[in-house]
Amino acid sequence: MARWLPRSAELARFCQKLNRVKTLEDDMMETSFNRCLSTVDLTLLGIGGMVGSGLYVLTGTVAKEIAGPAVIVSFIIAGFASLLAALCYAEFGARVPKTGSAYMFTYVSVGEIWAFLIGWNVLLEYMIGGAAVARAWSGYLDSIFNHKIKNFTETHVGTWQVPFLARYPDFLAAGILLVATAFISFGAKVSSWLNHVFSAISMGVILFILIMGFVLAQPKNWSAAEGGFAPFGLSGIMAGTATCFYAFVGFDVIAASSEEARNPQRAVPRAIAFSLGLATGAYILVSMVLTLMVPWYTLDPDSALADAFYRRGYSWAGFLVAAGSICAMNTVLLSNLFSLPRVVYAMAEDGLFFQVFSRVHPRTQVPVVGIVVFGALMALLALVFDLEALVQFLSIGTLLAYTFVAASIIVLRFQQRKADGAARPAGGQPSAEPSEGPAGGELKEYESFSDKLQLVGADKGKEQREPGQLKAAFEPYLEFLSDFYPGEVVTVAVVTMMVSAVCLCSVLVFGNTHLHLPTWSYSLLLVLFSLAFLLSLLLIWAHEQQRSTQTFQIPLVPLSPALSIVLNIYLMLKLNYMTWLRFAVWLVIGLLVYFGYGIWHSKENLREPEAQRVSARYVVFPSGSLEETLQAVQPSAQPAAGPPRADEDKR
Numbered sequence: 001m002a003r004w005l006p007r008s009a010e011l012a013r014f015c016q017k018l019n020r021v022k023t024l025e026d027d028m029m030e031t032s033f034n035r036c037l038s039t040v041d042l043t044l045l046g047i048g049g050m051v052g053s054g055l056y057v058l059t060g061t062v063a064k065e066i067a068g069p070a071v072i073v074s075f076i077i078a079g080f081a082s083l084l085a086a087l088c089y090a091e092f093g094a095r096v097p098k099t100g101s102a103y104m105f106t107y108v109s110v111g112e113i114w115a116f117l118i119g120w121n122v123l124l125e126y127m128i129g130g131a132a133v134a135r136a137w138s139g140y141l142d143s144i145f146n147h148k149i150k151n152f153t154e155t156h157v158g159t160w161q162v163p164f165l166a167r168y169p170d171f172l173a174a175g176i177l178l179v180a181t182a183f184i185s186f187g188a189k190v191s192s193w194l195n196h197v198f199s200a201i202s203m204g205v206i207l208f209i210l211i212m213g214f215v216l217a218q219p220k221n222w223s224a225a226e227g228g229f230a231p232f233g234l235s236g237i238m239a240g241t242a243t244c245f246y247a248f249v250g251f252d253v254i255a256a257s258s259e260e261a262r263n264p265q266r267a268v269p270r271a272i273a274f275s276l277g278l279a280t281g282a283y284i285l286v287s288m289v290l291t292l293m294v295p296w297y298t299l300d301p302d303s304a305l306a307d308a309f310y311r312r313g314y315s316w317a318g319f320l321v322a323a324g325s326i327c328a329m330n331t332v333l334l335s336n337l338f339s340l341p342r343v344v345y346a347m348a349e350d351g352l353f354f355q356v357f358s359r360v361h362p363r364t365q366v367p368v369v370g371i372v373v374f375g376a377l378m379a380l381l382a383l384v385f386d387l388e389a390l391v392q393f394l395s396i397g398t399l400l401a402y403t404f405v406a407a408s409i410i411v412l413r414f415q416q417r418k419a420d421g422a423a424r425p426a427g428g429q430p431s432a433e434p435s436e437g438p439a440g441g442e443l444k445e446y447e448s449f450s451d452k453l454q455l456v457g458a459d460k461g462k463e464q465r466e467p468g469q470l471k472a473a474f475e476p477y478l479e480f481l482s483d484f485y486p487g488e489v490v491t492v493a494v495v496t497m498m499v500s501a502v503c504l505c506s507v508l509v510f511g512n513t514h515l516h517l518p519t520w521s522y523s524l525l526l527v528l529f530s531l532a533f534l535l536s537l538l539l540i541w542a543h544e545q546q547r548s549t550q551t552f553q554i555p556l557v558p559l560s561p562a563l564s565i566v567l568n569i570y571l572m573l574k575l576n577y578m579t580w581l582r583f584a585v586w587l588v589i590g591l592l593v594y595f596g597y598g599i600w601h602s603k604e605n606l607r608e609p610e611a612q613r614v615s616a617r618y619v620v621f622p623s624g625s626l627e628e629t630l631q632a633v634q635p636s637a638q639p640a641a642g643p644p645r646a647d648e649d650k651r
Helices: 008-018 039-050 053-095 102-107 112-144 148-156 171-184 188-215 233-256 264-293 304-311 315-349 368-384 387-413 449-461 479-483 488-510 519-541 559-573 577-601 603-611
Strands: 444-446 616-620 626-630 648-650
Touching: 008 112, 039 188, 039 233, 039 264, 039 315, 053 102, 053 112, 053 233, 053 264, 053 304, 053 315, 053 387, 053 559, 102 112, 102 233, 102 315, 102 387, 112 148, 112 171, 112 304, 112 315, 112 368, 112 387, 112 577, 171 188, 171 315, 171 368, 188 264, 188 315, 233 264, 233 315, 233 387, 233 559, 264 304, 304 315, 315 368, 387 488, 387 559, 387 577, 488 519, 488 559, 519 559, 577 603
Parallel strands: none
Antiparallel strands: 444 616, 616 626
């Protein structure tokens, strides 16, 4: 039985494979895509991705069924949480201008398996987002024709009474997705031009809604006689916030498009900031107008804005709103279909997903295979699934991606750059455990003699500390942490912080309801987990960060990403158990794909043997003396023919 158990060395090597990070090219501007998008193009893509069915459908759904007029507060909280995540995306998009969005950001900083799982969930996020918007598009068009399309389908095709499935197959939603897929396959410039046209119409309609809506506003609709401003209380507001995250997922289309931006270092942060600010303002104002025009409990969840104008006697305005909403939803469809194949392309290009999806059409310079295949899958989802179930499922994938990107920012900030510190293999870990020098101190190994001469002087003078090292001011109090490799303590602290955040949010969400904890234990657990979270945060802050670069950097690290992590985890735990169950099933499928294909075909897996061929190594003793050690290191793929030879040292 014991011989079947993996040896410790094999287990360590396997764990190293799971946590290896992506090796970036020296020239990150080089790409097989066409760098043709400006800041305006990216901003309109972001606005188009956020201002669509969330504005025209989700506002009515959340207001009537979850939060009432307090949907305004739900959008404010969701917008703030999205801002924290958006700033993380902006820093990564500027520093790593490669397609792949959250998948790529996690891969370059945290590790391969985590990146794959995030990418796998991002795929689901985009597919569900596109399918949900297509169904909303279909419902709005059907409302213009007095639901004749729906009645015809139910009469001639039939209805289903199955949980999580639509009452009838939505052929119109599937059809519009297939048409949009065809347009996206013509290239980035065509997609951008179409997005400009639909975005201009959508913004014009939103401006009309706000002006006309405030003219028709009736403050009595927020009065106690109509149920008050927050009829479902704080729990309704927070539950509404989790659902409202669906409205803001579109900004990461900007990060996914960074490989096609002309100047991503400047364009990506600006576009994210402009688009998120405009979209948040639009959601807050439209929610205010909608709940002031008619009582919140009378709203039609399928077409709230158009129906509100119809009921106030302005049928022509309702028709205009319905037509404008269709244009807005077209921009969301374009954004989803634009981003999804690029994330698939990034995963396939790295070898973690099937290689066929990494093919780029030589003429249009887009991943046409991914566009066609996933466009068809999106159409199938829209054909059979219910909008409500899809929206709930979408939120959890988005929140998880936000959480990992925020954690990745902390890890990246406290990580040494390639030129800093000890040389590392492809997995991003130290090449060997520190060995003992003549004076009983540690040996530091480097592969570049010229780099090391520069760093020896820095070690002697102790003038500058590298990222991940303990700050000089804390060394007298935390001297025992100085022995760790730079960045190790920060990584452990980030994991501890995330675990304590999960425990803290679990107590907040389930402590009084599902767990029925007595007051003393509820308070004690809150204090303990809060202290663990704060101590982890302080421990991270006690280490040196990377010095400022020319690209955008999120302020107040590690505080800003930490707040994003807590808020995202809290909102995830507010989602219902069926959402988590479906999410777990999707994760299991993803793990089967990774261990069945991705781990073996990963390009980092192919680089590993090459990384082990080291011909010379320079060793710096604590005393400052320099010794060159020549070693004959055989690749792991070729077993040694005889006993290992002793190193030949020369001073």
